[in-house]
Amino acid sequence: MKNWDVIVIGAGIIGLSLARELRKRSAAVLVLDRGMPGREASHAAAGMLAASPGELPPPLLPLASVSFQLYPEFVHELEIETGMNVDFRNNGALLLTRSPHRGVEPLRPSELCELEPNVVDRGLTGVFLHEASVDPRALVSALLQACKHRGVDTSFGDGVNAVNLTDARVVGVRTEKTTFAAPIVINCAGAWAGQVLPCSFPTRPVKGQMLSLAMPTRDLIRHVIRAPEVYLVPRSDGRLLVGATIEEVGYDKRVDAATIQRMHHAALTLVPALERARLLEDWAGLRPATPDSLPILGPSRIPGYFVATGHFRDGILLTPISALAMAQIISGEPCAYRLEPFSPARFD
Numbered sequence: 384m385k386n387w388d389v390i391v392i393g394a395g396i397i398g399l400s401l402a403r404e405l406r407k408r409s410a411a412v413l414v415l416d417r418g419m420p421g422r423e424a425s426h427a428a429a430g431m432l433a434a435s436p437g438e439l440p441p442p443l444l445p446l447a448s449v450s451f452q453l454y455p456e457f458v459h460e461l462e463i464e465t466g467m468n469v470d471f472r473n474n475g476a477l478l479l480t481r482s483p484h485r486g487v488e489p490l491r492p493s494e495l496c497e498l499e500p501n502v503v504d505r506g507l508t509g510v511f512l513h514e515a516s517v518d519p520r521a522l523v524s525a526l527l528q529a530c531k532h533r534g535v536d537t538s539f540g541d542g543v544n545a546v547n548l549t550d551a552r553v554v555g556v557r558t559e560k561t562t563f564a565a566p567i568v569i570n571c572a573g574a575w576a577g578q579v580l581p582c583s584f585p586t587r588p589v590k591g592q593m594l595s596l597a598m599p600t601r602d603l604i605r606h607v608i609r610a611p612e613v614y615l616v617p618r619s620d621g622r623l624l625v626g627a628t629i630e631e632v633g634y635d636k637r638v639d640a641a642t643i644q645r646m647h648h649a650a651l652t653l654v655p656a657l658e659r660a661r662l663l664e665d666w667a668g669l670r671p672a673t674p675d676s677l678p679i680l681g682p683s684r685i686p687g688y689f690v691a692t693g694h695f696r697d698g699i700l701l702t703p704i705s706a707l708a709m710a711q712i713i714s715g716e717p718c719a720y721r722l723e724p725f726s727p728a729r730f731d
């Protein structure tokens with residue numbers, strides 16, 4: 384039977400980026416997914432890279448800020464490596480609020496109008512935030528391509544039931560159909576991470592519904608816009624994503640027509656020129672949440688068993704730092720980042 388150095392459970396954006404980072408360090412890596420790669424939360428995400436204070440739980444700010452800084456290089460390397468475009472847009476975001484945003488100079492109505500001429504002034508205060516966005520579906524495709532190119536092994540369509548132990552150490556995993564051997568296993572199973580035996584991590588699904596529109600002109604909206612009822616995320620190909628709900632309804636990915644209509648209507652109220660925009664798609668995904676809304680990153684109490692999940696609303700933003708920091712820890716390199724607040728041990 385073939386032996387790998389590392390098995391990654393889950394081919395979402397976290398599992399794939401970590402597999403690539405480990406393979407860069409010459410590890411023999413196998414990525415397993417019970418379904419198609421990258422078709423869960425990572426497929427549903429809007430791709431906002433929202434690392435501004437006020438958008439994140441405070442303990443996450445340092446990690447999010449490093450990840451944001453790593454993004455341009457992460458994307459550049461991946462695009463060179465694969466020849467694919469992941470639509471990284473670094474032109475900022477507009478936050479529209481009913482009350483002034485503390486610590487940031489509000490935009491004058493004329494400035495807001497210049498930045499986004501198609502957003503109607505509804506008496507909201509606007510501030511400019513130095514943020515970015517990326518297309519998570521394109522990013523997942525590029526990561527998958529990079530993994531294949533670098534020689535990461537994959538097996539899709541077979542779920543992992545348990546991590547196998549011998550003398551209380553990891554020796555591999557048991558799937559529905561077979562077993563795979565490796566001394567190191569990393570659980571990157573997103574909202575399902577807690578279902579893999581023997582350790583159970585307190586991840587839960589938080590549903591988000593979204594829709595996308597075809598803008599009548601490509602630059603009708605130029606920036607990410609976060610308003611009280613909805614956010615808008617433009618793509619360079621002329622799509623506009625409108626999101627998102629935050630629902631505690633368990634493992635339910637059904638799309639509700641009335642909810643989609645409500646978000647669509649909120650987008651039209653903000654940008655009446657979207658009246659002419661065609662509805663392209665609607666969908667729902669399950670964010671991997673934890674009791675303290677912080678990710679779970681690091682070694683578990685079982686030797687050889689690691690976890691990288693619970694990224695909740697910020698998994699796309701946190702991808703570069705999660706992959707890098709986890710690869711450093713697993714490879715025994717000094718880790719330059721403080722991961723104590725995210726240790727799995729906080730739930731023991």
Ligand SMILES: Cc1cc2nc3c(=O)[nH]c(=O)nc-3n(C[C@H](O)[C@H](O)[C@H](O)COP(=O)(O)OP(=O)(O)OC[C@H]3O[C@@H](n4cnc5c(N)ncnc54)[C@H](O)[C@@H]3O)c2cc1C
Pocket residue numbers: 392393394395396397398415416417418419420421422423424425426427428429430431432433541542543544571572573574575576578579590591592593626627667668669670671691692693694695696697698699700701
């Ligand atoms: C509507 C919505 C909007 C979002 N917007 C943003 C945003 O703008 N910016 C941002 O940073 N983040 C955003 N997020 C959050 C982001 O999508 C997630 O944090 C991130 O995708 C998590 O990635 P993951 O790889 O951990 O999980 P997933 O992408 O869910 O991947 C987990 C994988 O594990 C597999 N798996 C599960 N169980 C098993 C098993 N037993 N065996 C084998 N495989 C298994 C699944 O099939 C899946 O492919 C959003 C999420 C949603 C739902």
